[in-house]
Amino acid sequence: xxxxxxxxxxxxxxxxxxxxxxxxxxxxxxxxxxxxxxxxxxxxxxxxxxxxxxxxxxxxxxxxxxxxxxxxxxxxxxxxxxxxxxxxxxxxxxxxxxxxxxxxxxxxxxxxxxxxxxxxxxxxxxxxxxxxxxxxxxxxxxxxxxxxxxxxxxxxxxxxxxxxxxxxxxxxxxxxxxxxxxxxxxxxxxxxxxxxx
Amino acid sequence: xxxxxxxxxxxxxxxxxxxxxxxxxxxxxxxxxxxxxxxxxxxxxxxxxxxxxxxxxxxxxxxxxxxxxxxxxxxxxxxxxxxxxxxxxxxxxxxxxxxxxxxxxxxxxxxxxxxxxxxxxxxxxxxxxxxxxxxxxxxxxxxxxxxxxxxxxxxxxxxxxxxxxxxxxxxxxxxxxxxxxxxxxxxxxxxxxxxxx
DNA sequence: TCACAATGTAAGCGTATACTTACCGATGAA
DNA sequence: TTCATCGGTAAGTATACGCTTACATTGTGA
Numbered sequence: 001x002x003x004x005x006x007x008x009x010x011x012x013x014x015x016x017x018x019x020x021x022x023x024x025x026x027x028x029x030x031x032x033x034x035x036x037x038x039x040x041x042x043x044x045x046x047x048x049x050x051x052x053x054x055x056x057x058x059x060x061x062x063x064x065x066x067x068x069x070x071x072x073x074x075x076x077x078x079x080x081x082x083x084x085x086x087x088x089x090x091x092x093x094x095x096x097x098x099x100x101x102x103x104x105x106x107x108x109x110x111x112x113x114x115x116x117x118x119x120x121x122x123x124x125x126x127x128x129x130x131x132x133x134x135x136x137x138x139x140x141x142x143x144x145x146x147x148x149x150x151x152x153x154x155x156x157x158x159x160x161x162x163x164x165x166x167x168x169x170x171x172x173x174x175x176x177x178x179x180x181x182x183x184x185x186x187x188x189x190x191x192x193x194x195x196x197x
Numbered sequence: 198x199x200x201x202x203x204x205x206x207x208x209x210x211x212x213x214x215x216x217x218x219x220x221x222x223x224x225x226x227x228x229x230x231x232x233x234x235x236x237x238x239x240x241x242x243x244x245x246x247x248x249x250x251x252x253x254x255x256x257x258x259x260x261x262x263x264x265x266x267x268x269x270x271x272x273x274x275x276x277x278x279x280x281x282x283x284x285x286x287x288x289x290x291x292x293x294x295x296x297x298x299x300x301x302x303x304x305x306x307x308x309x310x311x312x313x314x315x316x317x318x319x320x321x322x323x324x325x326x327x328x329x330x331x332x333x334x335x336x337x338x339x340x341x342x343x344x345x346x347x348x349x350x351x352x353x354x355x356x357x358x359x360x361x362x363x364x365x366x367x368x369x370x371x372x373x374x375x376x377x378x379x380x381x382x383x384x385x386x387x388x389x390x391x392x393x394x
Numbered sequence: 395t396c397a398c399a400a401t402g403t404a405a406g407c408g409t410a411t412a413c414t415t416a417c418c419g420a421t422g423a424a
Numbered sequence: 425t426t427c428a429t430c431g432g433t434a435a436g437t438a439t440a441c442g443c444t445t446a447c448a449t450t451g452t453g454a
Binding site: 201228229230240241244249250 | 440441442443444445451452
């Protein structure tokens, strides 16, 4: 009998490195040679793990989502009587926003949306992301029953947009850390609470 | 004497075509051969108009901003006693959002932000864009003096984010036209008016 | 008309890049 | 020990792409 197959373990080991490369340099500019070098292997090793470069990228998209959810879930488990989950999430994102380059990999993908596989991967990720945020917002609104909070689904999209523009502003050096935190805090609160504060 | 130099006219003539190509296919995937073909000229003609491909892209970034401002300005001149300029702008964007691919070209650029020239061009564009929106919001708030409207600068960034996420959702087919209009209308109003409605 | 720059065409050049092939030593159950 | 398979190295291939060069044609002011 041959040795046992360690393909899955290797995939899990290399995927964070692959994802970081795509986040830093975008899809097209990240060459398979660079991926291999960062991973400390030869190119054909990567090709044994994924059929082509596109599959590596799609796997990376999945990875950054899983990573975000893992971080958020850990955060939400640390119960806090004063703040709702949504409030803690906003505060966390204000502080650590875009730390892994979540949004950079999305921007890279958005330049490839005429590829149906990449488009589907991005759409799936966004839907999960928005659903997660929406659930937190709905829970928040249920606890703090205001008279007329915004529709949770719309508010969730707006929060996603808020995070996006905050990421862009960080990327381009448009806002100081302080200003960005204020943006997330004040507008985030407005989106959670609605006009009847 | 030789013929008179028509470089500037030619640039103005080809720039919309170049910008559309970059918006549709992203920076890296748009080849200079494709640019030339779309423009109906040979490649070296483009190289007489701009020093390199990067310059063509940066010119395209400037073009989409100028185009947006031209459209908005026209819109704002059509006075309307009932709606403020900010309200009309929101309504217009809800309807025609991303018609030219304004945001697509930004996404393409955001994958190239380690190039200082591209980063500077994007940062400049975003700052002008946010300033424009902020002025409209401030004017709106001055007319409808609410007790505690959001800081106009923050609200402007949030509106930019709202437009961005709406563009993404259109790109990925995440929201119906109807849902996207609701998103822009309801959250847009919230951002203009603040919590004291 | 003529000189000469502007404009256009066609072909090529060097390099980068996604992906492949050929090969080799290590592993571990039979 | 055997031997099929796994994990890894090194080199190659075909193509695509940014950019250049060589050269012909056109239009215009002197």
